[in-house]
Amino acid sequence: MTEARSTATRGGAIAERLALSALDYPTPARANRWDFMLGALTLVSLVVLALTGIVLTQYYNPAPLSAHDSLLYIISNSPAVSLLRDTHVWAASAALALVFAHLAAVFWRRGFRNPREGMWWSGVVLLILLFGLAFTGTALRADQEAVEALAHAAAGAKFAGAAGALLSADFTPSTPLLSRLYAFHVSTLPLALIALMALHLWLVRNLGVSAVGPERVRFTSHLRLISGAGFVLVAIVASAALIWPAALSAPGVVGFEVTKPSWPFLWVYAAENLFGMAGMLIAPAVLFGFLALVPITDRHDGRAAQITRVLGAVLFVLMIGAIIYAAIAPGQSHLGMDMGGV
Numbered sequence: 141m142t143e144a145r146s147t148a149t150r151g152g153a154i155a156e157r158l159a160l161s162a163l164d165y166p167t168p169a170r171a172n173r174w175d176f177m178l179g180a181l182t183l184v185s186l187v188v189l190a191l192t193g194i195v196l197t198q199y200y201n202p203a204p205l206s207a208h209d210s211l212l213y214i215i216s217n218s219p220a221v222s223l224l225r226d227t228h229v230w231a232a233s234a235a236l237a238l239v240f241a242h243l244a245a246v247f248w249r250r251g252f253r254n255p256r257e258g259m260w261w262s263g264v265v266l267l268i269l270l271f272g273l274a275f276t277g278t279a280l281r282a283d284q285e286a287v288e289a290l291a292h293a294a295a296g297a298k299f300a301g302a303a304g305a306l307l308s309a310d311f312t313p314s315t316p317l318l319s320r321l322y323a324f325h326v327s328t329l330p331l332a333l334i335a336l337m338a339l340h341l342w343l344v345r346n347l348g349v350s351a352v353g354p355e356r357v358r359f360t361s362h363l364r365l366i367s368g369a370g371f372v373l374v375a376i377v378a379s380a381a382l383i384w385p386a387a388l389s390a391p392g393v394v395g396f397e398v399t400k401p402s403w404p405f406l407w408v409y410a411a412e413n414l415f416g417m418a419g420m421l422i423a424p425a426v427l428f429g430f431l432a433l434v435p436i437t438d439r440h441d442g443r444a445a446q447i448t449r450v451l452g453a454v455l456f457v458l459m460i461g462a463i464i465y466a467a468i469a470p471g472q473s474h475l476g477m478d479m480g481g482v
């Protein structure tokens with residue numbers, strides 16, 4: 141009894157010193173449904189990415205001639221770090237799948253309308269940063285898929301003119317492109333992501349979510365649900381990592397096009413099949429251009445809002461269709477390189 145009381149008092153004292161009562165504010169009961177948890181579950185995947193990534197930085201060598209070897213070393217000599225690498229790769233897939241589900245749910249309930257336009261626009265930039273992290277992460281493997289991803293990016297960078305200079309191997313003779321991409325992957329992009337996420341969550345906290353209905357619950361009950369769902373997510377990601385280890389093909393050889401990108405980039409690959417290299421710029425420009433306009437064109441009920449809704453649904457179906465099509469269609473050469481008999 142005395143022990144129980146002293147534990148409670150200790151818990152209370154820590155909670156008091158950490159000002160945890162600030163989390164005990166009222167929030168709409170409707171926000172305890174799954175479609176309002178997707179943003180937080182994206183955040184859980186990002187935490188897993190950060191924790192596993194910190195360990196990987198101690199084993200990965202970002203020098204072009206050593207990068208692939210350092211990954212082979214992890215896979216062959218260090219089962220625990222290898223499992224963390226597999227978890228990192230699966231958590232990246234989970235983050236991208238969840239952020240798209242979050243975006244679709246927010247779009248469907250029109251959660252971007254006044255006063256939440258800033259949440260939407262900060263979300264659009266977060267999505268761009270997540271794609272940047274996925275791309276630079278792929279390049280770090282220095283395997284065949286990585287070399288081809290870089291060749292595509294370099295060709296796209298030429299199309300983009302000065303804006304693409306950073307992706308060019310000639311940007312500076314002092315530092316190889318792979319080492320510069322590593323710097324983007326472990327510092328520039330994560331720092332930008334953290335800053336943008338702080339803004340996004342600040343707006344969520346202070347403007348509230350768009351859940352309707354008069355019923356209120358404590359935010360701590362929402363946190364408990366998210367923690368439970370977060371544990372399930374981590375268990376799923378870790379199990380996937382145990383069952384299906386992350387791929388690493390042979391060291392990349394320049395001048396060949398024999399692989400397809402991982403699933404988050406397959407819609408761009410499909411656009412390249414249809415429009416050639418220009419598809420690599422057209423598809424992201426259409427997606428992000430549309431996303432940027434949503435809070436402006438769907439401001440009030442009316443014709444523009446209806447068109448936005450229909451266009452959003454069409455784009456969503458097109459993207460899923462393009463990913464499935466690119467996954468099953470035979471590989472194509474987009475850069476006019478050797479396809480190695482594929």
Ligand code: HEM
Pocket residue numbers: 175176177178179180182183239242243246249250251252256259260261262263264266267337340344348349350351431
């Ligand atoms: C790193 C990625 C992201 C994280 C961690 C994140 C996190 C969150 C969280 C925790 C919420 C509150 C609960 C919820 O509705 O799920 C939220 C709400 C919101 N998010 Fe995100 N989000 C991310 C990306 C995005 C993207 C890509 C968009 C859209 C382009 C977006 C737009 C919004 C909007 C408009 C709300 C308010 C929704 C409403 O009130 O109905 N977020 N986000």
